[in-house]
Amino acid sequence: MDAWRDNALTEAERLTFEKDGYLMLEDVLPDDLINKLEVATDRVGDEEREAREMTPYERLSVMDFIGRDDVFMDLVDYPKVFPKVFGILGWNINIYHSHLVVTPPEEPGNVSELVRGWHQDSGRVNAEMEFSPRPRLSLKVVYFLTDCSVDGRANFYVVPGTHLDDNFVGKDKRKIDPEGATPVLAPRGSAVIFDRRLWHTATPNASQMTRKGLFYGYSYRWLRPRDNMTVAHYIDRSDSIRQQLLGAAPTGGKGFSSPLDEDVPLKVWMEENLGGVAV
Numbered sequence: 678m679d680a681w682r683d684n685a686l687t688e689a690e691r692l693t694f695e696k697d698g699y700l701m702l703e704d705v706l707p708d709d710l711i712n713k714l715e716v717a718t719d720r721v722g723d724e725e726r727e728a729r730e731m732t733p734y735e736r737l738s739v740m741d742f743i744g745r746d747d748v749f750m751d752l753v754d755y756p757k758v759f760p761k762v763f764g765i766l767g768w769n770i771n772i773y774h775s776h777l778v779v780t781p782p783e784e785p786g787n788v789s790e791l792v793r794g795w796h797q798d799s800g801r802v803n804a805e806m807e808f809s810p811r812p813r814l815s816l817k818v819v820y821f822l823t824d825c826s827v828d829g830r831a832n833f834y835v836v837p838g839t840h841l842d843d844n845f846v847g848k849d850k851r852k853i854d855p856e857g858a859t860p861v862l863a864p865r866g867s868a869v870i871f872d873r874r875l876w877h878t879a880t881p882n883a884s885q886m887t888r889k890g891l892f893y894g895y896s897y898r899w900l901r902p903r904d905n906m907t908v909a910h911y912i913d914r915s916d917s918i919r920q921q922l923l924g925a926a927p928t929g930g931k932g933f934s935s936p937l938d939e940d941v942p943l944k945v946w947m948e949e950n951l952g953g954v955a956v
């Protein structure tokens with residue numbers, strides 16, 4: 678895991694993330710890995726499209742996908758990206774949610790309504806947290822398997838720097854682009870890390886190219902998972918840090934909020950490799 682040390686979050690990256698609410702990392706996935714991820718994504722996508730009786734043109738989102746193929750596990754603690762995640766959130770974390778999104782080109786002849794759905798992530802968390810600005814609590818990493826470096830390809834849209842503005846988009850304005858709406862121009866093989874509070878939306882695909890993205894959500898271990906996290910079949914095959922990230926049960930009842938070292942091997946690794954870890 679020397680690679681984790683070599684890829685630690687830099688001060689410049691931290692400042693970008695704190696200022697903009699997101700961070701793009703280009704060229705993190707090599708071609709052979711992207712190809713394997715694409716095969717697995719297509720398989721899961723085809724299975725779901727059939728089960729849900731969807732047309733080939735509809736946007737497909739599959740939650741809780743990471744336990745559906747070995748290759749998806751490679752991204753849980755991916756060396757070029759995961760150090761950024763623990764650099765931002767610290768060590769008491771796990772994956773709490775995942776989704777795989779396939780956005781095909783629109784049906785020929787269909788005039789896109791360009792519908793947006795501007796939001797902050799996490800549903801009721803935003804309604805029930807009384808403090809403003811609301812706390813970060815979680816973030817997502819999106820791995821782009823297809824090239825979104827050009828606008829119009831179902832790009833992930835954000836308004837940079839809005840993560841501390843709880844009311845940036847009013848309830849009745851969620852379907853139109855607010856001022857500052859920006860496509861994240863992410864090339865194939867890049868990863869984008871975003872703060873759950875950043876105002877963002879999916880967009881329609883006006884191109885001839887299917888967009889494929891894999892979303893990995895990381896949160897503090899004391900937050901409840903946002904999907905079923907069907908990964909028990911991977912626990913025995915995983916090293917201890919990956920077990921932590923997959924949400925392995927702690928040694929005792931208080932282990933999510935007051936963990937022992939055995940519950941959080943990532944903490945031990947950080948102390949041994951990065952020197953004195955705070956709190």
Ligand SMILES: O=C(O)CCC(=O)C(=O)O
Nearest residue numbers: 778798832833878879892
């Ligand atoms: O598919 C997208 O571009 C956005 C999905 C989204 O809103 C999310 O993952 O939180």
Ligand SMILES: [Fe+2]
Nearest residue numbers: 796797798877
């Ligand atoms: Fe979202």
